[in-house]
Amino acid sequence: MAITNNDRNVQYTRNLYSWKSIDDAITGSNAVKFANELYLPMPQGFIDDDTPASVSDTPSARTTDLIKNKEMITIAPHYHSNRAYMGYLQRARFPEITINTLRGLIGIATRKGSNCDLPSAMEYIKTKATRKGQSLDEVFVMCLSGVLKFGKCTIVVDVDEINNSVHFVIQEARQFINWLEDPDTDDTTMAVFQNVETVLSDYDSFETEEKVSYTAYIIGEDPEDSSVNDAVVVCKYEDNSKVEKIVPSLQGVRFEKLPIVTIGSLENGNDCDPAPLSGVAEIAYTIYRKDADLTNAQYMTCNPMFCISGATGAVPTAYGSTVALVLENPAATAFFPATDTSALNHVKSDMVELKEEAKSFGATLLGPTNGAAESTETVKIRQGAQGATLVGVVQNVMKGIEDALKIAAQISGINPDDVYYSVPTDFSELSLSPQMLTALVGAWQAGIYSKESLVNMMIESGFVKGDVEAEMTRIFSEEPEYAGDDI
Numbered sequence: 001m002a003i004t005n006n007d008r009n010v011q012y013t014r015n016l017y018s019w020k021s022i023d024d025a026i027t028g029s030n031a032v033k034f035a036n037e038l039y040l041p042m043p044q045g046f047i048d049d050d051t052p053a054s055v056s057d058t059p060s061a062r063t064t065d066l067i068k069n070k071e072m073i074t075i076a077p078h079y080h081s082n083r084a085y086m087g088y089l090q091r092a093r094f095p096e097i098t099i100n101t102l103r104g105l106i107g108i109a110t111r112k113g114s115n116c117d118l119p120s121a122m123e124y125i126k127t128k129a130t131r132k133g134q135s136l137d138e139v140f141v142m143c144l145s146g147v148l149k150f151g152k153c154t155i156v157v158d159v160d161e162i163n164n165s166v167h168f169v170i171q172e173a174r175q176f177i178n179w180l181e182d183p184d185t186d187d188t189t190m191a192v193f194q195n196v197e198t199v200l201s202d203y204d205s206f207e208t209e210e211k212v213s214y215t216a217y218i219i220g221e222d223p224e225d226s227s228v229n230d231a232v233v234v235c236k237y238e239d240n241s242k243v244e245k246i247v248p249s250l251q252g253v254r255f256e257k258l259p260i261v262t263i264g265s266l267e268n269g270n271d272c273d274p275a276p277l278s279g280v281a282e283i284a285y286t287i288y289r290k291d292a293d294l295t296n297a298q299y300m301t302c303n304p305m306f307c308i309s310g311a312t313g314a315v316p317t318a319y320g321s322t323v324a325l326v327l328e329n330p331a332a333t334a335f336f337p338a339t340d341t342s343a344l345n346h347v348k349s350d351m352v353e354l355k356e357e358a359k360s361f362g363a364t365l366l367g368p369t370n371g372a373a374e375s376t377e378t379v380k381i382r383q384g385a386q387g388a389t390l391v392g393v394v395q396n397v398m399k400g401i402e403d404a405l406k407i408a409a410q411i412s413g414i415n416p417d418d419v420y421y422s423v424p425t426d427f428s429e430l431s432l433s434p435q436m437l438t439a440l441v442g443a444w445q446a447g448i449y450s451k452e453s454l455v456n457m458m459i460e461s462g463f464v465k466g467d468v469e470a471e472m473t474r475i476f477s478e479e480p481e482y483a484g485d486d487i
Contacts, residue, residue: 007192009178011272018278019150019174025098025281026149032094032288033077037085039285040092040292046084091299092292098281102148109144109394109423113137117420118405121412124165125405131158131167136401140423142170143397147265150174151275153397155404156193156217157259159248159411166250166408176262177214179270188258188270191217213238217258220247232258250411259407263400265393276393391425398423 021039024031032039073079078090114137116126129136139155146153150173158169171193180190193215201207214237220228228247232255236244248255264273398421406416444454455471 007178012173012177015151015173015272018275021285022098022149022275022277022281023174025094025284026102026277028096028099029094030077032285033089033092036080036089040089040289042082042085043088043296046082046088087299088292088296091295092288093295094288095284095291097287098277098284101280102145102277105148105390106141106144109390110137110141112424112426114140114398114421114423116422117418119409119414119418121414122405122409122419125167125408129168130170131160136421139168139170140397140401143263143400144394146170146172147263147273147393147397148276151265151273151278152176152262152271153400154191154193154260154262155400157255157261157404157407157411159250161248161250164250166412168404168408173272176270181270186269188260188262189219191258191260191270211238217260219258231255248411251413253411253413255407255411257407259411261400261403261407263396265396268396268400268403276390394423394425 024035024039078086080086080089116136118125126136128134129139134142143153143155152173154171154173154176156169156171158167160167175193175195176191177194178190178192179188181187182189195213195215197211197213198208199211201209216235216237218233218235220231220233231247234244234246234248235242248259262268262270264271265276266273402419402421405419405421409416409419440454440457443449444451451472452468455468458471
């Protein structure tokens with residue numbers, strides 16, 4: 001048996017472009033421009049201009065600098081063999097709104113910390129949850145980031161038999177290339193991960209290269225080795241051949257099921273959920289393309305083509321303050337064509353609206369708005385997010401981490417019910433307008449909900465401060481001051 005890059009789940013293949021585009025949008029302008037025409041199609045008018053890009057070859061005393069500049073251009077993110085397209089690409093500006101949205105959401109989700117209760121034998125996981133020594137809170141951030149970016153993230157529970165411990169390996173969506181589930185139990189029966197690492201070349205002590213390997217987790221069925229039947233087997237493949245096969249265990253205890261937990265944006269499982277940040281990334285690319293057209297139009301209108309009409313004989317090819325134009329035909333004219341820039345303001349306003357839409361999209365991830373009504377566009381945005389709010393994602397991540405801790409407890413010989421992990425999800429604060437507050441008080445007076453519920457909403461919205469019980473006593477016992485009607 002061998003595993004190759006072609007052994008991919010169909011869901012994985014269908015999502016590859018989306019994942020790359022989101023990752024490039026988060027990485028930023030350089031990654032986007034390195035992709036050239038993938039995100040910024042070449043205008044039809046540039047296609048005939050296929051002259052290789054270069055720095056001016058005009059003789060100069062700074063020949064060395066020119067050579068260095070030529071080399072630098074070829075490795076620049078905006079380099080392209082088509083000179084017209086290279087200028088078009090270089091002038092375009094990519095908005096860094098996707099990474100800012102991601103940072104903001106992670107900051108909101110982690111500001112209150114986590115609550116974790118582990119048996120003493122597993123306490124080390126709180127501060128050293130991965131082989132690299134990352135804490136459990138850092139694992140939460142990595143998983144949350146992975147789900148927000150790609151819609152899924154996988155935790156693999158690994159065993160360190162030498163140190164008699166377990167640790168977590170975080171695999172992003174692009175590494176989890178194939179899987180299989182039992183149709184009756186929904187248990188995962190096969191999981192394949194692709195790993196790419198940088199290693200020293202076999203031929204040069206100072207040269208590095210990328211090495212691709214595959215790790216497969218399966219329920220063992222080996223006719224030549226009955227000891228692995230019904231056990232979790234881990235096989236590693238390199239260069240189309242199996243190089244390692246182990247049955248992980250800790251003090252004789254084996255995994256009961258595959259030690260993987262896949263976290264999704266909508267629900268936990270191996271299926272590819274929608275990526276919550278895909279909408280923001282898509283808007284960023286739309287702004288990028290519009291900015292390319294806008295700046296190109298500005299460039300062309302600020303540098304119009306010089307035209308000569310009706311001249312005969314020698315037609316000058318240069319002009320300027322030190323060059324005289326002599327036209328033989330008295331009826332000939334020389335002019336700059338008038339330019340129409342009326343459409344540029346429309347493009348600018350469209351880009352402003354798109355940026356506002358991106359803000360709204362990010363806001364929908366915090367949950368439903370609390371206004372009396374939503375615009376049609378906001379409803380469309382929320383529907384596009386498909387319910388993957390930040391609260392829901394955080395709940396999925398903390399459940400995934402707790403499930404991974406239960407797997408670690410099982411193989412450590414500890415009762416899985418003794419582990420607990422949670423993250424507060426009350427970070428999405430209620431925002432009330434004065435009109436909304438008046439309506440809420442009226443609803444309380446009508447007996448729709450209790451005094452306690454009303455005070456809770458007032459505290460959460462920031463209208464009053466203090467704990468619920470104290471504020472209830474104060475609000476509903478004090479007589480309001482009467483200002484009088486005489487002036």
